[in-house]
Every structure is written in C-alpha cells, then in structure tokens.
Amino acid sequence: MRHQSKSKRRQSAMPGEQALPRIIIEKEEPWLRVQENVNRALADALEVRLSSLPGGAKGEQAKKLRPSLEQHLESVRRRMWEMTKPNLRVNGFNYEDFVETTEPFDESLDRQIWALNTERVNWETKVVEKRRIKAGEVANLIDDLELRRDAAIWKPTEEDERQELEAQEADIAKPERHAEVLETFGKVVSNLSELASLSRAERVQVVREELSRLP
Structure with a gap:
C-alpha cells in the first residue's frame, strides 16, 4: 500500500510524463525461453558462488547455505518477472492480463x-x-x-x-321330364294350400261346437 501511494504521488507530480510503450511479443513461447535462460544463468551463478566456499558446492558449508540461498534466489526471480509484466504485450494482450491457457492464434x-x-x-x-x-x-x-x-x-x-x-x-x-316335374310340383303346392285351408275350417268348426255346449 505504501508503494502504491508513492506511485500515485509520483504520477500526480508528473502529469506530463508519458508511459513507456510496451515491448510487443507475438507469442508467449519466446518470452518463456528468455525466462528459462535467465533462470538457468542465475542457478549457474549460485552454483559458482557455492563452489567458492570451503569444501566446494558439496561441502558442509554449502549444504547449510544452499536452502536459504535458493529460497532467496527464487523470491528474486519471482519479483523480477512480475515487474516485467507491465512492460510486455503478448499476442495482443497486456501480459499482466494474459491468461496462461490462452493459445496463440x-x-x-x-x-x-x-x-x-x-x-x-x-x-x-x-x-x-x-x-x-x-x-x-x-x-x-x-x-x-x-x-x-x-x-x-x-x-x-x-x-x-x-x-x-x-x-x-x-x-x-335340364333334367329328364323337366316339364312334367314342374307341373307335378305345382299340383303339390296347390294341394298343400287346400289342406291348410281345410285344417283351419275344421278347427273353426270345433271351436263353434265347444262354444255351443257351454251353459
């Protein structure tokens, strides 16, 4: 917060000062290679420093100092790369806003x-x-x-x-004696009709006789 307030006071004190243009990088891969090379150079410098101690890089004194020195070096590297982000523009994005998963076009x-x-x-x-x-x-x-x-x-x-x-x-x-059969059939039908009529007349007569016998 103190650093931010100083920066704000510095910006207000110099309103006419123009921001420096960002360094444009088309892809992130070249910048990552630069970081890798610098990190390797810093690690090599640390090994050289430890090698100059009594007993060399594998000595007791180097073993005691190595953890703290490596931790300090990692902190320096992290701050250094964070400070470079506001000065870079990668693949059309400000590097501090650049998403690591963003793939180049x-x-x-x-x-x-x-x-x-x-x-x-x-x-x-x-x-x-x-x-x-x-x-x-x-x-x-x-x-x-x-x-x-x-x-x-x-x-x-x-x-x-x-x-x-x-x-x-x-x-x-046509069967044999066809005409004779037709004539005989006609007579049979006629006789049956007469028998039916006679039977009805007889039944009527019986009914009349029964009625006449009633007291």
Whole structure:
C-alpha cells in the first residue's frame, strides 16, 4: 500500500510524463525461453558462488547455505518477472492480463474449423433438400402402386356378369321330364294350400261346437 501511494504521488507530480510503450511479443513461447535462460544463468551463478566456499558446492558449508540461498534466489526471480509484466504485450494482450491457457492464434486450425463448418452446413442443406424431395417421390410412388394394384384387380362389368350367367345356364343341362316335374310340383303346392285351408275350417268348426255346449 505504501508503494502504491508513492506511485500515485509520483504520477500526480508528473502529469506530463508519458508511459513507456510496451515491448510487443507475438507469442508467449519466446518470452518463456528468455525466462528459462535467465533462470538457468542465475542457478549457474549460485552454483559458482557455492563452489567458492570451503569444501566446494558439496561441502558442509554449502549444504547449510544452499536452502536459504535458493529460497532467496527464487523470491528474486519471482519479483523480477512480475515487474516485467507491465512492460510486455503478448499476442495482443497486456501480459499482466494474459491468461496462461490462452493459445496463440493458429491460422491453419482456424481454416480447418471454417472448412468443417462449411461442410457441415452443406450436408445439412443437402439432407433437408433430400427430405423434401424424397417425401414427394415416395408419395407419388405410393399413388402409382395403388393405381397399378387397382388395375391388376379384375372387376366384372354388368355385361360380363350377364354373359357369365348365360354361360352357367347353358352349362347346366335340364333334367329328364323337366316339364312334367314342374307341373307335378305345382299340383303339390296347390294341394298343400287346400289342406291348410281345410285344417283351419275344421278347427273353426270345433271351436263353434265347444262354444255351443257351454251353459
């Protein structure tokens, strides 16, 4: 907080001072390599310093000092790299706002994505068009099959039925004494009718006699 207040007082004291332009880096990988090289150089310098102690880098004195020196060196490195962030612009982003997981723009991958998307749209359009066309074709095919089925089914006309009836009558020969049989059958029917009438008259007469006997 004290450092921030000093910075604010310094900025207010020099309103005409312009901020220095940031160092532009297209990709983060080169900057990470710079950090790796600097860290390696600092580690090598530490080893040289420890080697100058009595007993060398593997001596007792070096073993006692190594943990604290490595911790101090790590703290220096961390502060140093944090101080560089406000002066860098990586892949179009201020480095202090740069997300580590942000990947640099890959033009080849972008072209592949657009190509796949275009292919997907084309296939979807073709599928929709085929669904619309095939539905009509299937409906027309069904209508045609029904017409063919109806045409394949034989439906006799009145003339066909009449000719068939005449053919059946011609095929069935009349029995012997056909006329005599018809005459006899007619007489039988007439006699049965007379018997039925006689039976009814007799029943009426019986009823009358029964009624006359009543007191």
